[in-house]
Amino acid sequence: MQISFMGGAQTVTGSKHLLSVNGKRLLVECGLFQGRRQESRERNQSFLFDPAKVDALLLTHAHIDHSGNIPNLVKQGFNGPIYATAATVDLAEVLLRDSAHLHEQDAYYVNKRHAEKDLPPIEPLYTQADVEEALPLMRGVDYGDPVPLDRGITATFLDAGHILGSASILFDIEENGRSFRLGITGDIGRANQPILRDPNRMRDLDVLLIECTYGSRLHPQSEDAAEELAKIIRRIYERKGRILIPAFAVGRTQTLVYMLHKLYNQNRIPDMPIYVDSPMALEATQIFRRHPECFDREMQRTFLRDRQDPFGFGRLKYVRNSEESKKLNDLGGPHIIISASGMAEGGRVLHHLMHTLDTPENLVLFVGYAAQHTLARKLMDGDKTVPIFGRPFNVDCEIQTLGHFSGHGDQHDLLEYAAYSPPDRLKSIFLIHGEAEGAKALTEKLTEKGYKDVRYPALGETIEIRV
Ligand SMILES: [Zn+2]
Numbered sequence: 001m002q003i004s005f006m007g008g009a010q011t012v013t014g015s016k017h018l019l020s021v022n023g024k025r026l027l028v029e030c031g032l033f034q035g036r037r038q039e040s041r042e043r044n045q046s047f048l049f050d051p052a053k054v055d056a057l058l059l060t061h062a063h064i065d066h067s068g069n070i071p072n073l074v075k076q077g078f079n080g081p082i083y084a085t086a087a088t089v090d091l092a093e094v095l096l097r098d099s100a101h102l103h104e105q106d107a108y109y110v111n112k113r114h115a116e117k118d119l120p121p122i123e124p125l126y127t128q129a130d131v132e133e134a135l136p137l138m139r140g141v142d143y144g145d146p147v148p149l150d151r152g153i154t155a156t157f158l159d160a161g162h163i164l165g166s167a168s169i170l171f172d173i174e175e176n177g178r179s180f181r182l183g184i185t186g187d188i189g190r191a192n193q194p195i196l197r198d199p200n201r202m203r204d205l206d207v208l209l210i211e212c213t214y215g216s217r218l219h220p221q222s223e224d225a226a227e228e229l230a231k232i233i234r235r236i237y238e239r240k241g242r243i244l245i246p247a248f249a250v251g252r253t254q255t256l257v258y259m260l261h262k263l264y265n266q267n268r269i270p271d272m273p274i275y276v277d278s279p280m281a282l283e284a285t286q287i288f289r290r291h292p293e294c295f296d297r298e299m300q301r302t303f304l305r306d307r308q309d310p311f312g313f314g315r316l317k318y319v320r321n322s323e324e325s326k327k328l329n330d331l332g333g334p335h336i337i338i339s340a341s342g343m344a345e346g347g348r349v350l351h352h353l354m355h356t357l358d359t360p361e362n363l364v365l366f367v368g369y370a371a372q373h374t375l376a377r378k379l380m381d382g383d384k385t386v387p388i389f390g391r392p393f394n395v396d397c398e399i400q401t402l403g404h405f406s407g408h409g410d411q412h413d414l415l416e417y418a419a420y421s422p423p424d425r426l427k428s429i430f431l432i433h434g435e436a437e438g439a440k441a442l443t444e445k446l447t448e449k450g451y452k453d454v455r456y457p458a459l460g461e462t463i464e465i466r467v
Contacts, residue, residue: 001019001465002019002020002021002462003017003018003020003430003457003463004049004460004462004463005430005457005461005463006018006049006460007029007030007031007033008031008065008066008432008433009432009459009461010435010436010439010457011033011434011435012065012213012433013031013033014033014044014065015030015031016030017432019171021152022150022153024055024149024150025049025054026153027058028059029059029067030069030070030073031063031065032044032067032099034064034065034343034345035372035374037106044069044072045072047073048459048460051073051074051076052077052078052079056080057078057081057082057083057137058169059092060186061088061160061166061186062091062092062163062166063095063163063248063251066186066187068095068099069125070082070134071096071099071100071127073134074130075126079137081137082137083149083155083157084138084140084141084165084167086140086142086165086291087165087287087291087294088166089138090287090291091287093135094284095250095280096135099131100127100128100131101128102346102347103126104127107121107123110122143158143167143200144156145157146172153172153174155171156169156172158170158201159196160185160188160189161193161196161199161200162186162187162189162251162408163189163196163251163407164195164196164250164291165291166186166187167186168184168186168188168199168201170182171183171184180207181202181206182207182465183202183205183207183208183209185202185209185211185417187211187408188210188409188414188417189407190406190410191413193255194259195299195310196294196295199409201416202420204420205420206425206426207429207465208418208430209430210417210430212414212432212433212434212442214409214410214411214414214438215438215439215441215442216437216440216441217403217410217411217438218412219403219406220403224404225259225404225405226262226263228402230268232363232365232400233263233269233270233272234270236334236362237269237270237334239361240333240334240361241361241362241397242331242359242363243334243336243337243363244339244349244352244363244364245336245338245339245365246340246341246343246344246364247281247338247339247342248340248342248368249278249281249284249340250281250284252367252407253284253285254281254285254311256367256405258311260274260313260336261310261312264313264315265313270334271315272333272334273315273331273336274315274317274338275316275336275337276318277324277325277339277348277352278319278338278339278340278348278349279320280340280347281318281340285311289309322348325348325351326351328352339352342368342370343370343375344374344376344379353375354388354393357386357396358393358394358397360397361397362397363398364379364398364400365402366380366401367404368406372435375387375388380401411445414442415442415445415449423451427466428455429455430456431454431456443456
């Protein structure tokens with residue numbers, strides 16, 4: 001068996017892991033590279049393998065850095081089944097349509113500039129039509145049900161507790177008379193998160209591919225998350241500012257809404273308008289409502305027993321069209337706007353940032369991870385001038401990052417995950433989906449725990465697995 005690291009290798013975006021086993025080629029994830037525009041466009045355009053020769057695709061969850069290049073894969077010849085949990089299939093549909101729209105828009109703006117300079121036009125990475133070709137290939141599977149992929153290869157999806165429908169994928173493989181278990185974590189969530197169940201960890205693995213986004217970090221205790229958020233809201237309310245929260249439309253927004261709902265019910269935040277301004281967040285919220293099978297027990301109780309809508313309450317308004325969205329620009333008095341995208345790479349949040357950054361009373365609150373070179377990362381790093389739509393904007397408002405909301409486990413969680421497969425069993429660990437600092441720290445810790453073969457494969461590297 002061979003594993004080729006075709007994306008999400010030594011970086012956090014573009015996840016693609018190609019398994020060659022028993023003459024079959026299985027791709028796990030087909031994510032989009034994100035970061036510098038030009039560079040991402042080039043990297044996403046072509047694959048480091050032939051899409052037509054891939055037999056099946058397995059998807060851990062719907063986030064675009066894991067799913068976002070599927071339409072291009074299909075456009076370039078992939079025609080096999082795409083396995084994912086039912087909730088992931090629903091969310092991926094919304095996310096991929098949105099992604100196609102962004103690529104079409106991006107190409108439109110680039111082509112306007114190209115026309116001025118007499119340069120040839122570019123094609124969007126993929127279009128709405130390409131998405132429609134890809135969607136029928138998706139097959140929803142249930143957590144815990146073994147999916148036979150081919151003779152000697154079975155995949156089981158286990159709840160990863162990261163976003164709705166997220167999974168780790170456990171492969172039971174028989175090759176040349178030997179049986180072994182290989183696990184790919186996908187993104188690992190955290191225990192005690194609102195809405196979702198705790199991660200169901202794969203155990204007794206021979207080979208583990210583990211994400212290491214936060215391999216060097218420890219999160220603050222999650223019990224404080226609600227109070228931290230409440231404190232910030234009370235503080236900005238006092239000075240009559242705006243709180244702008246760039247948040248992923250899928251997952252993070254619903255978590256925030258759920259928490260704000262609870263804080264509001266408990267009178268822990270002042271009575272102020274809250275706007276969710278992202279059409280995709282609204283669609284995603286409807287999908288959340290359709291998949292209560294993914295909820296944890298607390299959520300089941302709230303949802304089923306009290307018949308309350310966890311994602312809606314009096315002070316909260318979902319902004320539907322761009323007219324309503326524009327009206328928010330000049331809104332006075334304290335208020336909260338939650339808008340996508342989380343890394344501030346596109347979407348309505350860019351317009352809100354343009355109308356928020358110049359006022360000292362305002363706060364831009366980040367509640368998630370931001371990859372290098374993204375606008376969110378620049379703001380989090382304290383840049384005093386940032387580019388939006390190619391124009392420089394001064395940053396005069398307050399910027400804060402709340403680590404509590406991370407959808408990814410920290411170093412402690414990752415070590416605990418690995419511990420479910422003891423060092424005498426687990427032959428090889430491959431660190432994926434992480435930057436060098438996290439990988440280095442996690443490698444040291446895992447080595448201390450007795451794991452002998454811990455690697456951080458490079459993009460394009462193929463490794464022969466011997467068990
Ligand atoms: Zn994710």
